[in-house]
Amino acid sequence: MSRFRDELWRVVDGVYGRILVHPFLTGLTDGTLPREVFRHFVVQETHFLPDYARALAACGVRATSPAAVQRFAADCARTVEVEHSLHVELLAAFGLDQDDARRIGAAPTTVGYASYLLRVCHLGTFPEALGAIVPCYWIYARVGEALLEQSSPDPLYAWWIETYGGEHYQETVAGVLDLLDEVAATLPEADRARLCEHALTTARYEWLFWDAAWRRESWPI
Numbered sequence: 001m002s003r004f005r006d007e008l009w010r011v012v013d014g015v016y017g018r019i020l021v022h023p024f025l026t027g028l029t030d031g032t033l034p035r036e037v038f039r040h041f042v043v044q045e046t047h048f049l050p051d052y053a054r055a056l057a058a059c060g061v062r063a064t065s066p067a068a069v070q071r072f073a074a075d076c077a078r079t080v081e082v083e084h085s086l087h088v089e090l091l092a093a094f095g096l097d098q099d100d101a102r103r104i105g106a107a108p109t110t111v112g113y114a115s116y117l118l119r120v121c122h123l124g125t126f127p128e129a130l131g132a133i134v135p136c137y138w139i140y141a142r143v144g145e146a147l148l149e150q151s152s153p154d155p156l157y158a159w160w161i162e163t164y165g166g167e168h169y170q171e172t173v174a175g176v177l178d179l180l181d182e183v184a185a186t187l188p189e190a191d192r193a194r195l196c197e198h199a200l201t202t203a204r205y206e207w208l209f210w211d212a213a214w215r216r217e218s219w220p221i
Ligand SMILES: Cc1ncc(C[n+]2csc(CCO)c2C)c(N)n1
Pocket: 045, 048, 049, 052, 075, 078, 079, 083, 136, 137, 138, 140, 172, 206, 209
């Protein structure tokens, strides 16, 4: 039986392919990624992830089953805890703290991606919210898996790769994809199409997030 997740993957697969060959990611695995680029990425993550956690909470509010409410509430809490400590350690590797990150501020892509997620998760239906948040989980899991095979000669990059390629993260994502299939089975075609559109937008934002770090994007004005 064909699963909705396979249909959705076909929508985002082209973007995923472009992500894998982006110089940010090839630089992570061959160790040539300039540390200043990774530093930019880490600072932007500290701005993005609190809003992603809020988007997960909003998605939980819209969820239509107790199990789904629990999943998103738990993932929201885990995102705050785990990602916070990950970023404190990564910032420290660059001699930075949260105040420095706040001073540097969120770049245009970070503001755009976070705002889009929050808009869809607050104003959209549950399937729309699900479509918007899934690429964030799924693309990181697929990227983590792909990069884990190669790892990195740079210990900092190798450590980052292990976080997302590791078993625990992979299991979290598998749970979200099971939920996605369950929900999609109850939806009319028009709702599935809308879900896919949101997923394509956030998949594009995932590419853009890496590209913005690569360009060390900042406000031109
Ligand atoms: C730009 C960006 N996109 C996705 C992730 C991955 N991620 C972060 S929190 C979370 C939910 C579960 O903890 C996921 C999937 C990231 N770190 N940064």
